[in-house]
Amino acid sequence: MKLSITQKLAVGFATALAVVVGNAIVSYWNTLQLIDNERWVQHTHKVLTQLESTLSTLEDAENGQRGYLITGDTSYLESYFDTDGEINENLKKLRELTADNPNQQERISLLEQKIIKRLELLQQGLSLRQQQGFTPAQELVMSGRGKRVMDEIRQIIKEMQQAENSLLEKRSQLSQASSQQTIATFTLAAILNFALIVALYIFIRRYISQNQKSQQALKNSEQQFRATFNQVAVGIAHIAPNGKWLLVNEKICEIVGYTREELLNLTFQDITHPEDLNADLEYVRQILANKIQTYSMEKRYIKKDGDRIWVNLTVSLVRESSGEPKYFISVVEDITKRKQAEQALQISLKDLADMKFALDQAAIVAFTDAQGKITYVNDKFCEISQYSKKELLGQNHRIINSGYHPREFFHQMWATITKGQVWRGEIKNHSKNGTFYWVDTTIVPLLDAQGKPFEYVAIRSDITQRKTAQEKIQEQAQLLDQSQDGIFVIDMAECIVYWNKSAENLFGWTNAEAIAKKASELVFKNTSPQLQEVQETIAQSGTWQGELYLVKKDGKEIIVDSGWTLVRNDKQEPKSILIVNTDITEKKKLEAQFLRAQRLESIGTLAGGIAHDLNNVLAPVLMSVQLLRMKFPEPQNQQLLTLMEDSVKRGANLVKQVLSFARGLSGDRTILQLKHIIREIEQIIKETFPKSIELQTDLPKDLWTVYGDATQIHQVLMNLVVNANDAMPKVGVLKIVAENVVLDEQYAKMHIDAQAGTYTVITVEDTGIGMPPEVQERIFEPFFTTKEVSKGTGLGLSTVIGIVKNHGGFVNVYSEVGKGTKFQIYFPASEGNETQQSAQEREELTGNGELILVVDDEVTIREITKSSLEAYNYRVITASDGVEAVTIYAQQWQEISIVLLDMMMPAMDGAIAIRTLEKINPDVKIIATSGLLSQQTIAESQGTGVKAFLSKPCTAKELLLAISAVNKRVLGTGD
Numbered sequence: 001m002k003l004s005i006t007q008k009l010a011v012g013f014a015t016a017l018a019v020v021v022g023n024a025i026v027s028y029w030n031t032l033q034l035i036d037n038e039r040w041v042q043h044t045h046k047v048l049t050q051l052e053s054t055l056s057t058l059e060d061a062e063n064g065q066r067g068y069l070i071t072g073d074t075s076y077l078e079s080y081f082d083t084d085g086e087i088n089e090n091l092k093k094l095r096e097l098t099a100d101n102p103n104q105q106e107r108i109s110l111l112e113q114k115i116i117k118r119l120e121l122l123q124q125g126l127s128l129r130q131q132q133g134f135t136p137a138q139e140l141v142m143s144g145r146g147k148r149v150m151d152e153i154r155q156i157i158k159e160m161q162q163a164e165n166s167l168l169e170k171r172s173q174l175s176q177a178s179s180q181q182t183i184a185t186f187t188l189a190a191i192l193n194f195a196l197i198v199a200l201y202i203f204i205r206r207y208i209s210q211n212q213k214s215q216q217a218l219k220n221s222e223q224q225f226r227a228t229f230n231q232v233a234v235g236i237a238h239i240a241p242n243g244k245w246l247l248v249n250e251k252i253c254e255i256v257g258y259t260r261e262e263l264l265n266l267t268f269q270d271i272t273h274p275e276d277l278n279a280d281l282e283y284v285r286q287i288l289a290n291k292i293q294t295y296s297m298e299k300r301y302i303k304k305d306g307d308r309i310w311v312n313l314t315v316s317l318v319r320e321s322s323g324e325p326k327y328f329i330s331v332v333e334d335i336t337k338r339k340q341a342e343q344a345l346q347i348s349l350k351d352l353a354d355m356k357f358a359l360d361q362a363a364i365v366a367f368t369d370a371q372g373k374i375t376y377v378n379d380k381f382c383e384i385s386q387y388s389k390k391e392l393l394g395q396n397h398r399i400i401n402s403g404y405h406p407r408e409f410f411h412q413m414w415a416t417i418t419k420g421q422v423w424r425g426e427i428k429n430h431s432k433n434g435t436f437y438w439v440d441t442t443i444v445p446l447l448d449a450q451g452k453p454f455e456y457v458a459i460r461s462d463i464t465q466r467k468t469a470q471e472k473i474q475e476q477a478q479l480l481d482q483s484q485d486g487i488f489v490i491d492m493a494e495c496i497v498y499w500n501k502s503a504e505n506l507f508g509w510t511n512a513e514a515i516a517k518k519a520s521e522l523v524f525k526n527t528s529p530q531l532q533e534v535q536e537t538i539a540q541s542g543t544w545q546g547e548l549y550l551v552k553k554d555g556k557e558i559i560v561d562s563g564w565t566l567v568r569n570d571k572q573e574p575k576s577i578l579i580v581n582t583d584i585t586e587k588k589k590l591e592a593q594f595l596r597a598q599r600l601e602s603i604g605t606l607a608g609g610i611a612h613d614l615n616n617v618l619a620p621v622l623m624s625v626q627l628l629r630m631k632f633p634e635p636q637n638q639q640l641l642t643l644m645e646d647s648v649k650r651g652a653n654l655v656k657q658v659l660s661f662a663r664g665l666s667g668d669r670t671i672l673q674l675k676h677i678i679r680e681i682e683q684i685i686k687e688t689f690p691k692s693i694e695l696q697t698d699l700p701k702d703l704w705t706v707y708g709d710a711t712q713i714h715q716v717l718m719n720l721v722v723n724a725n726d727a728m729p730k731v732g733v734l735k736i737v738a739e740n741v742v743l744d745e746q747y748a749k750m751h752i753d754a755q756a757g758t759y760t761v762i763t764v765e766d767t768g769i770g771m772p773p774e775v776q777e778r779i780f781e782p783f784f785t786t787k788e789v790s791k792g793t794g795l796g797l798s799t800v801i802g803i804v805k806n807h808g809g810f811v812n813v814y815s816e817v818g819k820g821t822k823f824q825i826y827f828p829a830s831e832g833n834e835t836q837q838s839a840q841e842r843e844e845l846t847g848n849g850e851l852i853l854v855v856d857d858e859v860t861i862r863e864i865t866k867s868s869l870e871a872y873n874y875r876v877i878t879a880s881d882g883v884e885a886v887t888i889y890a891q892q893w894q895e896i897s898i899v900l901l902d903m904m905m906p907a908m909d910g911a912i913a914i915r916t917l918e919k920i921n922p923d924v925k926i927i928a929t930s931g932l933l934s935q936q937t938i939a940e941s942q943g944t945g946v947k948a949f950l951s952k953p954c955t956a957k958e959l960l961l962a963i964s965a966v967n968k969r970v971l972g973t974g975d
Contacts, residue, residue, distance in 0.1 A: 051164070054111075062118075091108065111156045115153060238318075245266060248264065273301065276300050283297065296314045364378070366397075387431075400431070403430075422444050424441070427460075486506035487502065488503045490577050491575070492575070496514050506581065508554055544562075546561075547584070554905070558583055719797065719800050726768075733767045734765070738760065760827050770816050771821060811824065852897060854866060855881070855913070857904075857906055885901070898925045927950060
């Protein structure tokens with residue numbers, strides 16, 4: 001039956017439609033399969049990417065933790081702390097991506113457990129490093145626990161990758177088959193029905209468009225993978241089975257120093273250190289033989305510049321679907337710094353071990369924890385303490401406490417070491433058997449990361465013998481310090497090795513200042529020509545005794561009776577020289593005064609004899625002149641006779657002055673009030689002296705009378721004021737002061753011409769040119785003068801001394817070049833005044849037990865002053881210089897009533913001492929003393945603390961009156 005065209009068309013259309021529909025159905029099904037297969041391919045790529053990201057993040061955490069463990073640098077922990085959230089997010093995504101794969105879900109659970117375990121180990125190592133230091137953390141790393149867990153993690157990830165790669169391969173094949181089937185169906189449909197081409201074309205175009213989007217997404221995913229591949233913190237490479245580099249990231253290029261192009265033209269064998277190559281190749285053979293799946297090793301690469309670097313290499317093999325090797329995946333981590341740190345650590349550990357061994361051999365060592373419990377002692381500790389290690393460990397150091405040191409000693413020690421500071425000191429301990437021993441101790445705190453001590457190391461050395469020797473030396477030194485002689489010892493290089501207390505007082509140098517200094521720099525200074533002779537005598541005979549001129553700290557020269565003894569060692573070799581010095585300066589001064597008095601007496605005797613003969617010669621000449629006047633009345637002759645008579649009279653006057661010096665002139669003596677004579681002298685000065693000379697007088701109303709010749713005393717004062725005027729050629733001040741003085745036995749002992757008793761003292765003081773010491777020695781010698789020939793005979797002061805001595809008095813002279821001169825004339829007061837005054841004054845001047853601080857560098861003055869004050873019911877403490885005075889006053893200022901202070905002292909002079917004392921106590925009461933008038937101005941200018949000034953030498957009465965006046969002034973009972 002023939003079908004109509006319509007039917008054919010219908011059949012054809014129906015057939016075509018059926019074919020198209022069938023083809024459409026088949027094509028649609030195939031298309032869905034293709035889309036689904038492509039989606040699974042992308043899904044597999046996401047899983048692989050997520051696995052790589054998880055492993056990379058975990059390795060970043062491990063690298064950051066290791067960097068901190070090795071260096072202690074907290075910057076390494078930044079990557080470590082960032083990984084926790086990333087790992088949890090990666091695991092969550094993996095669970096979502098593999099939700100349809102139970103096997104992978106099991107592996108993810110196992111992977112999560114391993115990751116948690118690995119993170120716990122990393123945290124444990126971090127905590128050990130922060131709390132206990134590097135060594136415990138290193139021991140955890142070296143245990144291999146972390147590495148084993150990490151290997152297990154890599155193995156799980158590798159298994160998951162293999163499973164995903166297998167799925168990827170199957171899904172890629174299915175996708176390819178679906179694509180081919182679809183294309184065939186479309187081709188058949190085009191032949192059957194051209195009418196459906198447009199629709200098929202549109203459908204295919206739509207499919208192709210979707211397929212392109214899928215490919216673009218796949219490309220984008222691959223680009224993301226490559227970006228991650230290149231930016232990861234470790235080197236990653238694909239290496240052919242023959243060793244050729246196929247694919248490398250930027251990090252591995254940075255590690256080995258080659259560019260990507262240079263590296264791709266090399267093999268891994270080319271840059272592997274020869275010593276490590278065989279081990280690496282052996283692993284390669286085993287992995288190719290499928291004996292192992294992966295391997296890790298530490299090896300060295302040779303960089304492009306020739307440097308050697310250490311890397312941690314992890315290698316796994318990717319195979320073809322046929323099982324043939326495709327390429328190696330190598331993960332390379334640069335561990336050069338870690339290896340260097342490990343090497344440095346090994347060296348440090350060896351050095352520490354060597355140091356510990358040496359320390360244990362030489363010192364007594366103990367470790368204690370922060371609470372003071374003993375955690376380690378060496379054999380020497382046990383040997384000296386007599387305790388075993390078992391008895392000592394866990395104990396406190398109180399087990400060897402001798403009880404010798406006060407609690408404050410140990411409190412201070414703990415206060416120092418708990419601050420992280422090193423403490424050094426000497427400690428007396430006792431051993432188990434009860435004996436005592438001394439140790440020189442250094443305690444070093446060991447600090448944690450926060451800078452707080454967690455352990456203490458005590459290093460000691462036995463100094464018992466030295467301390468015993470020191471105690472003996474101190475006992476001997478104490479005995480030597482009791483000596484009044486200045487004793488010091490010098491070695492053969494003239495360095496001072498011992499200096500006793502009396503040497504400090506004698507020379508002014510403290511023990512600390514003198515020890516280790518050369519004696520020639522302190523006391524000898526080549527002032528004595530005998531030094532060379534002394535040294536030669538000591539070298540020959542071993543001893544020397546004699547007088548030496550030495551110098552004090554303030555430059556003053558003193559005379560000592562010095563004894564030198566050579567000390568030898570056990571081998572009879574010269575070791576040192578013991579020098580004992582007795583100050584005989586005052587003795588020599590008294591001897592000089594005595595000799596000068598003898599010399600003046602001899603000169604006086606001689607001058608007296610000559611004057612007597614001259615008088616015998618001049619008397620007939622003078623009488624002859626009278627006879628000649630009558631015999632030759634001519635004016636010319638009378639003029640010559642007048643000239644002759646005047647010359648004879650001048651000669652007779654000179655003879656009279658010589659006689660007054662030699663024997664004294666008795667004259668007419670009566671009870672005199674000296675202030676009347678001084679008033680006459682004052683009138684003469686005002687009328688005859690230049691107006692540029694300022695005259696000052698101070699005459700008390702109750703001045704005592706003296707028994708003497710008014711004319712002679714007038715002559716004494718005239719001679720002194722004329723000399724004072726001559727000493728002030730331009731301008732100056734002339735001061736005449738009269739006062740009553742009682743001299744005691746102590747003062748009399750200090751001046752050869754003085755006797756205890758009452759005196760009226762006249763002081764004539766000028767501000768002229770002054771006199772050097774060598775001139776002062778000769779001023780009382782007849783005919784000695786420093787004036788020009790026509791201005792002085794040299795008999796003025798010799799007449800003064802003669803008249804004063806003839807009156808039972810004496811003269812004191814004080815002069816300083818450029819400052820002026822002061823003459824003090826002492827005339828014995830009449831007896832009535834002395835008896836009347838002494839009983840009354842004794843009661844007025846007696847103290848009430850007040851404490852007086854006497855400060856003077858002269859031992860004799862200190863002792864005489866102390867005795868005088870104690871005799872009048874005062875308590876006295878003494879100081880040899882300003883430094884010692886300030887020290888004593890700082891300790892007892894509330895008890896000390898008055899400070900008697902010399903203005904001229906070594907170390908710290910009076911002016912500085914006054915300012916220092918006023919800082920300690922603004923209300924301090926000071927009586928300043930000095931032999932120079934210029935010091936009075938200095939003392940009074942220092943402040944309100946200076947209440948009075950005494951000129952040296954002063955009598956006990958003057959001192960007591962000054963103290964009484966100061967006390968009355970302070971109490972408000974004075975004038």
